[in-house]
Amino acid sequence: MEVQQHRTRNRRGEGALLRDEIVAAAERLLEREGDEEALTLRSVAREAGISAPSIYSHFADRQAIIEAVLDIAFERLRRLVLDAAEDASDPVERLLAGCQAYAGFAMNDPARYRVLFGRQAANRLQIAPFTDLGALPEIWERRLAAFKVLVDALAACVKAGRSASTDLFADATTLWTSLHGAVTIRQFCPGMPLPPLDRTVDDLVRRIGQIRP
Structure with a gap:
């Protein structure tokens, strides 16, 4: 059975850090896959180790991440x-x-x-x-x-x-x-x-x- 990894929740005031982690995850995906189409909310969230809904606190949509x-x-x-x-x-x-x-x-x-x-x-x-x-x-x-x-x-x-x-x-x-x-x-x-x-x-x-x- 696949064990899903969860990211430790950021403490209050660390929202900017999470935003940077989301962008870094998107960059890693782009470098690894070589294609912008690989950047989806789900794939970026998975790469960052967070749930997809967590992204919405920092980015309105996929385009905002890009x-x-x-x-x-x-x-x-x-x-x-x-x-x-x-x-x-x-x-x-x-x-x-x-x-x-x-x-x-x-x-x-x-x-x-x-x-x-x-x-x-x-x-x-x-x-x-x-x-x-x-x-x-x-x-x-x-x-x-x-x-x-x-x-x-x-x-x-x-x-x-x-x-x-x-x-x-x-x-x-x-x-x-x-x-x-x-x-x-x-x-x-x-x-x-x-x-x-x-x-x-x-x-x-x-x-x-x-x-x-």
């Missing part, structure tokens, strides 16, 4: 890009290092990457067209923080006279979408005879970023 996982993953990506560029003194090398880190995240953690950038429905907030990252809704300000790092890195190249870009937002957007295409085609067409990803990233950065010697 949104919390998204926030963590976007922040992880931002930190990864920043950390990769931290030791480079040359602005072009910092830009290259950050873009290589982005591509590495996509290839090494494809499940989380798909949740961030490959979703078809729930993660579609309706906002007006924009070119000012400072005028975004708070949720998108957080989730585009990694993109802002890219814009700032390209701006540093321009300031140092290493880039001929005259439209930072447009060029950074083109670079980002090109990086996304480079990793996506490798994920979905693994047998395609493509050049090494690091070489592709380097080429995209130098071409789209209009990098000068």
